[in-house]
Amino acid sequence: MSQRITIDPMTRLEGHLRIEVEVADGKVVNAWSSGQMFRGIEMILQGRNPEDAHHFVQRSCGVCTYVHSLSSVRAVEDALGLEVPENARLIRNMLHGAQYMHDHIVHFYHLHALDWVDIVSALKADPQKTARIAEDLTDAQWGGTPYYKSVQQRLQTFVDSGQLGIFENAYWGHPAYKMPPESNLIAASHYIEALRLQAKAARMHAVFGGKNPHPQSLVVGGVTSSKDLSADRIAEFLYIWKETQKFVKDVYIPDIVAAAKYYKDWGGIGGTTNFLCWGDFPQGNGKDENLFMPRGLVQERDIKNLREADQEKVAEYVTRGWYEQDRARHPFEGVTKPDPGEYEPDDGQYSWIKAPRYDNLSCEVGPLSRVLVAYANGHEGISKNVDYVLKTLDVPAGALFSTLGRTAARAIETLVIGEAVEGWVNELVANVKKGDNKVYQSWKMPTKEMMGYGLNDVPRGALGHWIKIKDKKIDNYQYVVPSTWNFGPRDEAGKLGPVEEALIGTPVADASRPLEILRTVHSFDPCIACGVHVIDPDSNQVYKVRAT
Secondary structure, X not given: OOEEEEEOOOOOOEOOEEEEEEEEXXXXXXXXXXXXXXXXXXXXXXXXXXXXXXHHHHHHOOOOHHHHHHHHHHHHHHHHOOOOOHHHHHHXXXXXXXXXXXXXXXXXXXXXXXXXXXXXXXXXXXXXXXHHHHHHHOOOOOOOHHHHHHHHHHHHHHHHHOOOHHHOOOOOOOOOOOOOHHHHHHHHXXXXXXXXXXXXXXXXXXXXXXXXXXXXXXXXXXXXXXXXXXXXXXXXXXXXXXXXXXXXXXXXXXXXXXXXXXXXXXXXOOOOOOEEEXXXXXXXXXXXXXXXXXXXXXXXXXXXXXXXXXXXXXXXXXXXXXXXXXXXXXXXXXXXXXXXXXXXXXXXXXXXXXEEEEOOEOOEOOHHHHHHHHHHOOOHHHHHHHHHHHHHHOOOHHHHOXXXXXXXXXXXXHHHHHHHHHHXXXXXXXXXXXXXXXXEOOOOOOOOOEEEEEEEEEOOEEEEEEEEEEOOEEEEEEEEOHHHHHHOOOOOOOOOOHHHHHHOOOEOOOOOOOHHHHHHHHHOOOEOOOOEEEXXXXXXXXXXXXXX
């Protein structure tokens, strides 16, 4: 007999997401992903000045602020046929790289790690044994028996008080947790250290962006950072970058490898079929050319036959969304007309998220897609690190197509993109030394009708903004974000969205504590926020559970 499990809303993510699954014989056999909030910024933008659009779209979220701004200015620049100065390209890459470093660290340690790490189990750890294990695992600047004993005492204080604070209401003791107490204590300490580090890492955006969130230095035509091209400001950025990159190399990567050894079975759980990425980090002028992270499409998991990716093949379905029903449309022709209704997952509308498709394919976007495309392209940094992880874990390449592979890919690209940031800084320094301080290309808005698009690949995946300009005003504006790709519902043909597909086959040991479902959903880093309600249809019992 099957049963339905509803998690609404999901926790440890941005926005409001409902996940419903049907479980039979201990595994998920059907799934529905429902976005429970309506954004509507496309409607707000109509009739406004195109060069102001990026200020609005970066307010879509308090996390993904810079990346929407970057896509927006690129869309207007594409419409104008405008190329930005070399220094602007470099600063944009530096800020974008900083976004990856900060975002991925926060995601793993504070949004996803608790799906793998049993914090309460750490209270049973032997601090001396923990210190010995940590010495072999990490080159972190902290450690030793007294340090791990102090972390354990801090956790014990939470427990004794009856309030676990940030670790409250999770599924501690769940049989799906596999790591021993000492490994859990190490991970708990790194959770705390990552909290300290992420506050510093966010300052990289403030150096050349003015502030974080919502950096203010991006403009159509370049950046406004001309006064920041000083030795002191560049050194400040580099100092924070160095500390953050050291954490990625010495702590984040080892933690991923260490944890993965206990969860190798998740190398066969949570996979999807098709993978799309727009690529990013331009290495020179020229639209969409010579990208550090390449563009491409992996179809049917065939990484030996990488396909080109063209934005013209994107279309969004609204068949199962709370919108006025319409045919699938390319974003240039996109329509956003809300039509609220009942939640009807089986045969009706059930989400505010549209269903984007690439050439009618449901495609996963994000770190795994980027790493697969880069690996297929022979990207030196990605290939070296992927091969290292596969060899260390003694797993085949097929294990990449999974929840575990998705989580490892995020760490790998954080390291590789972090390394590239230093190169962009050095290029900027070389330009400044030879007297090149140009960061902005002046322009004028023509009266003719124009269209443009801005593509980038952001921490959560492929992002695109499309704009139509008429009489110097925005006539239409649409954007397709990573979580639209990943968390979209079924389309007109009934094809599942990527997260819906990924959940099929997921084991569920305890319907009242669906930890396994959280693992796969969180591995996509949803940006769509916070209690969990699970209903057992056989007994009609309602489980009210909260996850940290």
